[in-house]
Amino acid sequence: MNILEINGYRAVISFDPQINMFRGEFVGINGGADFYATTVDDLRKEGEVSLKAFLDMCAEDGVEPRKQYSGKFNLRVPPDLHERLATQAAAHGKSINTWITELLSQCIRYDQ
Incomplete structure (x- = not known):
């Protein structure tokens, strides 16, 4: 996946072919913090500097x-999707909110 965790903060990683570099951008923070590097090791180092x-x-x-x-x-x-969601949730004996929350939780992985 394209998520790098640095000191408990997560950054989304992308590759910019125009400058031939990886770009990291921290998410879930009150502001902006991004960083660039050409290797994964350097990306982590630059991320640590940017985060600090x-x-x-x-x-x-x-x-x-x-x-x-x-x-x-x-x-x-x-x-029509709303109707199908309501039907499936009811078939599982759950509210739409509970059923979708469980499905989303199964889809999201923080370890990669």
Whole structure:
């Protein structure tokens, strides 16, 4: 997968063919912190430097570095899909919310 964890913070990694470098961007933070390198080892090192600079600025400004999530989001689906979701959830003896939360939890892996 394209997620790199550095000191408990996650960054999404992509490759930019125009500059022939990997780019990392930390997600789930209150601000922006990105980094570039040509090798995976250097990417990790640059990520550590970028993260330290970001965390230092947060401490200096009194800002919480991690973004806080409410646990709620809206998802719009076509009416026929909504109906099928409701049917499947009921068949499993669960609410739509509970059933979809369980399905999403099975799909998301943080270890890679």
